[in-house]
Amino acid sequence: MTDSVLVKVAQGDQRAVRACIDEFGSLVWSIARRFTRTRADAEDAVQEIFMDIWRSASRFDPAQGSERVFIATIARRRLIDRLRRSSNQGTTTSTEEIDTLAWADPGTNAETSAEAQTAARAVMQLRPEQRRVLELGLLQGLSHSEIAEALQMPLGTVKTMMRRGLIQVRELMGVDAQISDEVQES
Amino acid sequence: MSTSVMNNERLVELLVQRATEGLNANEQVELNRLLADGNYSDADQFDETAAALVLAGIDEEEPLPSSLRSQLERQADAFVPNSPSATVTTLPARPSAVPPSKLPWLAAAACAALAIAGWWPRAEEEAGEIDFLAQASADLDTLARARERLLAQATVMQWNFKPTDDPAGRSVSGDIVWDAESQVGYMRFRGLPTNNPQEIQYQLWIFDTTRGDQYPVDGGVFNIPAGSSNGEVVVPILAKLPIRNPGLFAVTIEKPGGVVVSARERIVALAQNSG
Numbered sequence: 001m002t003d004s005v006l007v008k009v010a011q012g013d014q015r016a017v018r019a020c021i022d023e024f025g026s027l028v029w030s031i032a033r034r035f036t037r038t039r040a041d042a043e044d045a046v047q048e049i050f051m052d053i054w055r056s057a058s059r060f061d062p063a064q065g066s067e068r069v070f071i072a073t074i075a076r077r078r079l080i081d082r083l084r085r086s087s088n089q090g091t092t093t094s095t096e097e098i099d100t101l102a103w104a105d106p107g108t109n110a111e112t113s114a115e116a117q118t119a120a121r122a123v124m125q126l127r128p129e130q131r132r133v134l135e136l137g138l139l140q141g142l143s144h145s146e147i148a149e150a151l152q153m154p155l156g157t158v159k160t161m162m163r164r165g166l167i168q169v170r171e172l173m174g175v176d177a178q179i180s181d182e183v184q185e186s
Numbered sequence: 187m188s189t190s191v192m193n194n195e196r197l198v199e200l201l202v203q204r205a206t207e208g209l210n211a212n213e214q215v216e217l218n219r220l221l222a223d224g225n226y227s228d229a230d231q232f233d234e235t236a237a238a239l240v241l242a243g244i245d246e247e248e249p250l251p252s253s254l255r256s257q258l259e260r261q262a263d264a265f266v267p268n269s270p271s272a273t274v275t276t277l278p279a280r281p282s283a284v285p286p287s288k289l290p291w292l293a294a295a296a297c298a299a300l301a302i303a304g305w306w307p308r309a310e311e312e313a314g315e316i317d318f319l320a321q322a323s324a325d326l327d328t329l330a331r332a333r334e335r336l337l338a339q340a341t342v343m344q345w346n347f348k349p350t351d352d353p354a355g356r357s358v359s360g361d362i363v364w365d366a367e368s369q370v371g372y373m374r375f376r377g378l379p380t381n382n383p384q385e386i387q388y389q390l391w392i393f394d395t396t397r398g399d400q401y402p403v404d405g406g407v408f409n410i411p412a413g414s415s416n417g418e419v420v421v422p423i424l425a426k427l428p429i430r431n432p433g434l435f436a437v438t439i440e441k442p443g444g445v446v447v448s449a450r451e452r453i454v455a456l457a458q459n460s461g
Contacts, residue, residue, distance in 0.1 A: 017262045025250035025258065031240060033248060043254050050258055051446040054265050055401075065234060072237035073230070080208040082443060113241060120242035138236050139243045143207045163202045170235045 006067055009057035017054055024071050031072060035079040035141045045082055049075045068113050083141055122172035126165055133161040188227035194220065205232035215370065215422045222369050329420040333363060333372040341367045345435070345457040347375070354379050354439060355454030362435050362457045364423065371423035378419070378454065380412045389444045392425055393434040403427045407444035434458045
């Protein structure tokens, strides 16, 4: 028997539909608050995201990754769509808000999931300017053009840094996971 | 045999953009076409990496507000999981959803000889918005030519749009072309009124007979730009789930950004297989 609430939703378990809210409600809400300008926007987005989660539950494969990453992926896609539709995208972001959003050494915080800790360790290995591009794009939701403007960089450089940064983080996460597996086995 | 997206530079570029700032209509169509060309096992890798990084940026989760939790629980209770034995009931996403018995869609659906049990949760995780600015600035001639090229394919189907009783749908004509092999299609409209995207948007729904009538696939949110109401407008279809056997295409009017579940209040165009 699986403990995955998403697998249970996919199997038709009505109770698991509600359980998704208990398990992931605060996560989805926290992500939504970062990528919306008002509380009302965030509430609307969360309702859409949960519909997406329930409808997509059958696509979740526990062998391929964690529920939290799956949930966060769905939430981000929905929120990016909403950001694109917003005519004021990025215009309400203050420098102060931008500066407060950055990755930190994950340490051993029990609240942070394994993937998040691995990702945080990986991103800390990037060059500072490359990490900054990822921070503005992923944590703040700025478009590539907005990042180019904020950092006084050519748009092409931002796109290249974003692409290489994600590829590097992916590769570093793979290495990190492999080391963890080896430590556990030994 | 599966291949890696990393072997295709343009595909990587589009996937990174999808994972970071999203795609416009033309880019989404291009991505769909590229993904349809191969069996890629790692197409979601950039989205997943970005999601893991977002998780890493959350120090402390903020509790869900109790009023929102209550709303979600109502939504959850109305949702019926898609198991083989499950039946589907009407699924209002918003408390204001109009009762099905009052909806003009039912008459239209009856004319279409389809047994639609309920309406229309979005059948996939991505909203297929057609970016207004991108669409307005897109070269309509290019879209028209792309549509013509698609029509030349042997596998393409072409159905006419029929008007509806909705005030915005009474003068609608045009057609829909869809190529099942490439999963590419276009809508061509005449007489569909210009919309103000701050107030309303059009949304396409595709009924795939292999998925069941309860779960139409979101075909994208789109606009009719000013000045084009009396002319011909070609709009690309953004179906992000594979469409195996389309039985009906329906266009509704929705709030800006589209909806997860349509209230079925305004249906402005229908195209169905009459064969």
